[in-house]
Amino acid sequence: MASFVHRIEVHFTKDPRLKTRTDRVRSLGFPVDELHLADVYTIVTTARGFTRDELVQVAQQLVNPVVQEYTVDEATLPLFDYAIEVGFLPGVTDNVGTTARQTIEDFLAMKFGEGDAVYSSQLYFVRGQMPRPALEKLAATLANPLVNRVYIRTRQEYGQKGMDRVVPAVELHELSTAEPVDLEISDTELVKLGKEGILDPQTGQRRGPLALDLAQLHTIRDHFRTLGRNPTDVELESLAQTWSEHCKHTIFASAMDDDVPRGLYKTFIQAATNEIREAAGEKDICVSVFSDNSGAIVFDDEFIVTHKVETHNSPSALDPFGGALTGIVGVNRDTIGFGLGAKPCINIYGFCVGDPETGPSLFRGKNKTNPVLSPRQILDGVVRGVGVGGNCSGIPTPQGFCWFDNRYAGKPLVFAGTVGVMPREQGGRKLHEKTAHTGDLIVMVGGRVGKDGIHGATFSSEALDSKSPVTAVQIGDPITQKKFSDVIVKEARDLGLYRSITDNGAGGLSCSVAEMAKECNGCHVHLDRVPLKYHGMAPWEVWISESQERMTLAVPPENLRAFMDLMACRDVEATVIGEFTDSGRCVVECGGKTVMEIGLDFLHDGLPKKHLTTSFERKANPEPNVPCPDRLDATLVAMMKQKNICSTEFVTVQYDHTVQGGHVLGPVQGKGRVQSVATLTKVVLNSKKAVGLSQALFPSYSEIDPYRMAGAVIDTAIRGLVAMGVPLDRIAILDNFCWCSSDDPERLGQLKLAAKGCYDFAKAFSTPFISGKDSMFNDFSGFDADNNPVKVSVPPTLLISSIGVHPDAAKAVSLDAKIAGDLVYIVGQTRVELGGSEYFAHLGSPGNTVPVLDAGAAKERYARLASAIAHELVASAFPVSHGGLGVALAKVAIAGRLGMDLTLPVPDSMRPDYFLFSESLSRFVVTVAPDHKRAFEQAMGADAVLVGRTGGSRLRISGRVLLLDVGVDELAKAYKAPFGGY
Amino acid sequence: MAAAKRNIRRPAVAPKAPAARKMIPEKALIMSGYGINSEMETQEVLARAGMASDIVHINDLIAGERQLSDYRLLVFPGGFSYGDDTGAGNAYANRVRNNLWDELQEFLDGDNLVLGICNGFQILANLGLVPAFDRSYAREIALMPNRGGRLECRFVTLKPEHESHWTKGIERIWCPVSHGEGNFSCSAETLKKIKQKKMVAFTYCREDMSPANGEYPYNPNGALEDIAGITSADKKVLGMMPHPERAMEFYNLYDWPLVKEQARREGRPVPKESPNMQIFKNIVEYFS
The missing domain is CATH 3.30.1280.10 (Phosphoribosylformylglycinamidine synthase subunit PurS)
Incomplete structure (x- = not known):
């Protein structure tokens, strides 16, 4: 050609x-x-x-x-x-x-x-x-x-000629038309249709999973029987997208057992938020919860801040770079698509992957075919993907984590989140509200549509196996997105040129247009107006394609000219593809023929209800059987090298975390450069306020006690912010459940307990959920090198992300010990709680006693500490988490390049190693200037125990006898060793 | 490109004007578009120094919506124009050269200043606006990929080398770098001329102000002779890789919590502003 x-x-x-x-x-x-x-x-x-x-x-x-x-x-x-x-x-x-x-x-x-x-x-x-x-x-x-x-x-x-000149052009068949799909077939055939997809009449091959189960297909068949016809492929694919687990969260929405008839989401997540908001009354910080692409809280009188955390697990398993890149630029669009468009101002990340030093032999196909990428390749790829996305988009990426466990080797988890900022009002409009009107034009903005990402939404609702479609892979184009992001949130929004906006994510146009159509009760789309990357796509492909970097807007006809001109002179492609109506139906036309006509009520609410049953049985794990060493020097050094404790600074420094000029407390802190668990960023440069962000997860607790796990995660996510001085009543949280085998009652039993924990502990702290997401089938099914079938499931993983507004960035506290002679305090109680701890992992047995959260005591403690910080009595503060006190003390010392001489109040009844490495919740290590001793102790009450002073170059810890005496340099070396060469 | 009525850019988060912000009458033009991303903090830092500015999309300049001749300072801010594809700053420089070259030459002939930070410096280098030994504006320096092969974001210490209106009164700059391609390179002959004409503006150094001598991470990218920024031969143009505008406040500095504690213990006042502001104050002073 x-x-x-x-x-x-x-x-x-x-x-x-x-x-x-x-x-x-x-x-x-x-x-x-x-x-x-x-x-x-x-x-x-x-x-x-x-x-x-x-x-x-x-x-x-x-x-x-x-x-x-x-x-x-x-x-x-x-x-x-x-x-x-x-x-x-x-x-x-x-x-x-x-x-x-x-x-x-x-x-x-x-x-x-x-x-x-x-x-x-x-x-x-x-x-x-x-x-x-x-x-x-x-x-x-x-x-x-x-x-x-x-x-x-x-x-x-x-030779002398070199490589061939290869042209990788897409060459497809002629545009195929919409085909009716016969649903009057046997149940066996229906199940196959749901699992493997529509049989393509031209190729004779299945098109890829619809992820519709038999009950859903029966509902669809019955609905179309009443219409007297079969659905077209466009209609069936569209229903599959809209009803997917990914979009409708069917597991969180379904009734469960006898005691949760309204489903987990309404009973535990939404209810917590509603009750907290009601109790807060005028002090309610929430502006928009659960209903939009992000959640939003009050920043100050003029601005609100939004937050949303997404996962992009299945695509990242196949193409780590592309998957993570589309993950981060995708969640950026949840910011641009919030209300009338918020400006993305902070990115966060989280990677759960296999140990990169190992190479598990896993294959999607038999006979060693279709191997799973190695954990190292996955880590390198996802790290680069989030980096390129954030860096090219000019959004700082200060906050994040890497978590290593070989149960993530089959399917990694990639978390990507974005905070946005927007004025509360502009030209008399509340910017967090939007409504498409009948007669508004449907305008698609950004990149063109290709076959990329087809079946992404339905595919992420399925476990990964050899039938996972290669078209599920997509690579982002951050500059195309940056161009429309700039013109939308910095120009078009404030000119009032459009009435509603949402992003094209999972399900592409089929989901974004149908979602906006709810605002005015109808839409009419002309598919052949959609700009394509190449010819030859079938109507259903155009409709559900997940090609990246696109937004859908509702533009009133009177503004169309101004809108299109503005887009043109910013070099952004914009196309009118239809109009919003009040017909009550979603109508799609292609080549002069109607290829879809479904009532919005059936499309959005026709999904059959499920009733799930769960079970839960506590298992007894072996307790470690290792005596306490006399000295713990070597133990602490070994602990600092544990992959979930040591430094992953190689990630931090390749992410731009200073763009937009708001860096206050960053991802690494102190002369000795220790990674923080929370960061503080100014998002409105002339305000003294700043946005604090943190995240927490304890996958190692989940299998032992999912309820307590939820407590640990919520407490730790909040505590990271409190340590910087963010008051508890300015904090909101987000939930991301990444579960596995969610058709298994036992897994659902764990899920139910974790969700109940979310309700109880969020309520106890009065920290509302403002947004959440779940991903329920993070399982890998395939074969090992000997052709034995293998299933690798991720440990049930709950990520809680916290966002809080710091009232005065100038009073924020960093984690590093500052000055020799300062007093070192331990704040909070240490109990024998090492079940699932890093220390027990080091000893090789998980144990059983997961830390219990005493939220009442914690709440009072956090109020006291926030007040002490507000009065500038605290020189440094660091939350104690993975690895316990020993690790926290070492990190504070390494960060300050400053030794400590400490005597810990180890009770007679407690092993010193357990005291040092227990992961009891709600604790801090705090350093205080000697001049502030009295004021600090008064502020904290009996909760703060003075254990010694900073000084010298060694960390020296005694209990009843000397426990360890290690050079801070040696600890720093251990802390930085594992990823030193990355 | 549509030639219809244009809508003028308005920042979403407009700088709130603190009560006593005195501005000089001369204005700055800050370029934007195609992945430039530091325009808003650059506007803010200039405003704090006392200079008002307009953020102008390159396509508005090309279309004649705005005139370069209305401004006295032209800033190419940081960013990832065109995603660094075909070499950082190269594609944006091509767009400028292919569409705005005459206006730019005229601007350079006047008593005006040009500042390029990070991606802006990369654009200036590709345009030949630095070193610009003569008016042929040939490309004579390159900002190659970092020695480490990836982006590097961290605070660096800079030492001003030769005094000019840009560096006057500056002892030390302490601000972030954040780039994938900042590895300064040129021929031995060019380097000799740059040094002879006292065009090295800033070099990377250690915390004690001794030369980095190429050592990572003090020299974060492998730059030849630790060069972080240079001026043009006529000193009208400054290009630098590090971002002083990203650490305009004391509270943006990497070590502020420690410095604050030290100051309080010694009874000294805690600063509010960062020393990095001096670069921008020097610009304002130049026009005053």
């Missing part, structure tokens, strides 16, 4: 990354002498070619001549033994290619036409002898077969 194909290759004359790149590959075990790299641009045009002169000029636009060289239609010829070219598969987002195309268009004052494109690829030159299998393995670490195409050549094969 393409008539002219040219290839420009660019390389550094002296590549500054050569050593790092080579070292990284060598550290993975490849005997590479040097790994060079060239960037390749393949330029494809149909209408006209380019002269050599033009190509040289184009190349000069794509390089920096000071440090780079290029070749035009000739091979790059360095010294090498093998060449590996990695490009994208057809249809995969290619941001570099797009930028190159725009540059060429701008430079030559021309426009690329239909089918014209620039494709980017990377050409690696390997120096060093390697057998073919090792070479292929190396290629597999440089590329992901789901998104990349790879070509390998030896020096000899490469």
Whole structure:
């Protein structure tokens, strides 16, 4: 099809990354002498070619001549033994290619036409002898077969001609029409339809999971019987999207046993918030809860702040980079799509992955086919994905965590959250409210639609196996999103050009348009007006595609011209694809034919109710049988090296956490650079207030006691903020349940207990839930290396994220010990509570006694500490969590590069090692200037116990006898060792 | 591009004007668009120093909606224009060169200043606005990918090298870097000329102000001779990788909690403003 194909290759004359790149590959075990790299641009045009002169000029636009060289239609010829070219598969987002195309268009004052494109690829030159299998393995670490195409050549094969000019254009069949789907089939056939999808009449293959169960398919069949017809494929796919677990949260919505008839969400989550808000009366901090894309609380008289945390687990398992990238830019859109559009101002992240030093052998297919990516590859990919998303979008990413457990090896969890800020009112409108009106135009803004991400919503509701569709993978384009984000939240919103907005996430247009249609009771969409990346997509694909970087808006006709002009001059594509109506129906037209016509009430509320039953039985775990060592020096050093305790600063420093100018307390603190559990950021630069964020999870407690686990998680997420000085009554929380096998009554029993814990403890602290999300099937089903079927389920994981408004950033407290001679206090009670603790993990037995939360005592303690901080009596404060007091004290000392000499009040009845590493909740390590001793002790009451002073360069801890005496340097070294080379 | 009536950019979070903000009459133009992302804090820091500014989308300049000649300071702020694709700052520089070159030349001929921070410096380097030994504006320096091969976000200490209207009265800058491509590079000959003409504005150094000598993390990216920022030969243009505007307040500084405690114990007042403000005050002073 393409008539002219040219290839420009660019390389550094002296590549500054050569050593790092080579070292990284060598550290993975490849005997590479040097790994060079060239960037390749393949330029494809149909209408006209380019002269050599033009190509040289184009190349000069794509390089920096000071440090780079290029070749035009000739091979790059360095010294090498093998060449590996990695490009994208057809249809995969290619941001570099797009930028190159725009540059060429701008430079030559021309426009690329239909089918014209620039494709980017990377050409690696390997120096060093390697057998073919090792070479292929190396290629597999440089590329992901789901998104990349790879070509390998030896020096000899490469010759003087180099690599082939490959054009990865998408070539599809002619546009297929909507087909009716026969539901008058046997139940067995219906089940198959639900699990594997509609049988495509052209290809004879199933289209991928609808994730509809038999009861749901019966309901749909019965509904269409009353209409006297079968549904079209567009209608069935659309219902599958809207009714998916991902969108409707059916497990949280269903009645459970006899005692939770209204379902977990209404009974435990929503009820907690409603009751807390009612009790707070005028002091209620909530502005918008659960109903919009994010939740929102009051910041000050002028502004509100929003928060939302999402997961992107299944896509990240397949393509860690693309999955995590789309995860973070996707949740950014939950901010842009909140109310009339909030400005994204802080990103947060969380990664639960397998131990990167291990390589579990897991395969999706039999006979060692379709292997699962290694934990290291997954970690590297997700870290990079969230980084690229946040960095390119100009949103600081200060807060986050990595959590390691091999039960995440089959399916990692990737949490991504975004805080937004918006004025409360603008031009007489409350900006958190929105309503599409009948007659408003449906406008799609941002990227074009391709086959990417099809069945993403239904697929994340299923366990991962060999049938997981490759089209579920997508790569984000943060700059396209940045362009519309800027013009929407910084211009169009304040000009009042639109009445409603939401993002295109799971389910694409089918969900965003149908959701907005509820505001005015109807919509009419013309699918053939939707701009496509390439021709040949079927109507159902256009309707449910999850191509990224798109928003849907309701624009009143009188504003359309101004709106479209504004988008055009910001280089943002916007298209009218239909209008909002009051017909009560969602009508979709394509090629002059109606391909969907479903009543909104059936679409949104036709889902059959389920009644779930649960069971729960407490299991007795072995208690560790290891005597207490006489000295704990080596134990503490070993604890500092535990992966869930040590520093993962390599992540922090590759995330821009200072953009937007609001950095107050960052992700690493103190001279000794210790990672914080909470951060503080100014989101309104001229306000003295700041936004505090923290997160907590205790997956190691879940299997032992899910109820107490919920208490630990809520307490710890809140406590991180209190330690900086955020008062309890300014804090709201968000829940993310990532469960497994949620069709198993036992798992549901754990879920119910955890949800009940959420209600009890959120109520006890009066911290409302403002937003939440669940992901219920985080299981991997496949085979081990010997073909035995394996199921790997994540431990039930509850992430609580907290957001709070600090009244005065200038009085905030960091975690590092500050000055020699300061007093060291332990605040809160230490009990023998080591079930699921890091110490018991170190000893090799989980134990049984998960820490109990005494929320009443904690609440009073937090009020006292917040008051002491407000009176500037505290020099440093750090919450005690994973690893207990020993670890917390060590971190405070490392951060301050300051020793401590302490005598701990270890009761006679308690083992000193248990005292040091128990994970009892609601505790802090606090340092105080000697001058403030009396005032601080008065403020805290009996809750604060003075245990010694800072000073010197060693951490010296005694109980009844000397327990340990370790150099702070040595502790710091241990703390930073495990990920030092990452 | 549609030539219809344009709507002028308005920041969502407009800087609240503190009571006594005195502004000089000269105004700054802050470029935006295509992934530039530090325009709002740059506007805020200039306002605090006493200079008002407009944030202008590059397409509004190209369309003639705004005139560069109405301004005295042109700022290319930080960001990730075009996602750093085809080299950081390169694509945005191409857009400027291909569409705004004449206006820019005229601006440079006048008694005006140009500031580029981070992505802005990368754009200036690709445009040849620094070092600009002569008016040919050839590309003579490069900001290559960091030696570590990825973005690096951390506080760095900077030492002013040669005094100019940009660096006057500055002893030390302590502010974040946050870039993937800040590894300053040029030929030996160019370096010699840059030094001869006293164009090195800032170098990375250790906390005790001794040279970083290329050592990570003090020199965060591998920059040649620890160079963090340079001026043009005529000193009208300053480009620097680190972000002084991101640490405009005392409470933005990495170590403020410790410095605050030390000050309180010694009975000294706790500062409110960061020393990094001096760069922006110097700009205001230049025009005053």
